[in-house]
Amino acid sequence: MGRIVLFYLSQFARRVLQGFTAQSRDEARSTYEDSEDRLSKTAIAMITGLGFYIAIGLGYYVKVHCWDELTDAQKGVVVQAMIANDQAL
Numbered sequence: 612m613g614r615i616v617l618f619y620l621s622q623f624a625r626r627v628l629q630g631f632t633a634q635s636r637d638e639a640r641s642t643y644e645d646s647e648d649r650l651s652k653t654a655i656a657m658i659t660g661l662g663f664y665i666a667i668g669l670g671y672y673v674k675v676h677c678w679d680e681l682t683d684a685q686k687g688v689v690v691q692a693m694i695a696n697d698q699a700l
Contacts, residue, residue: 630650
């Protein structure tokens with residue numbers, strides 16, 4: 612599944628870059644061919660959904676395998692470090 616996600620993300624990046632770079636061959640294409648190369652709303656929704664799925668999965672993994680195994684004293688140290696870091700910014 613990781614390869615599929617990376618494939619779709621690379622295709623997304625390639626298409627976005629093509630949308631920002633105008634080339635003479637792109638201007639020579641017909642309107643029909645131009646509409647085929649653009650990202651559809653469905654593709655954008657799928658990529659966004661996959662991104663959220665990955666982010667939520669990673670967050671759940673960190674919570675279960677890292678945060679839940681800490682003691683209360685260790686959790687307090689982590690929270691204090693996060694507060695200090697937030698105040699420094």
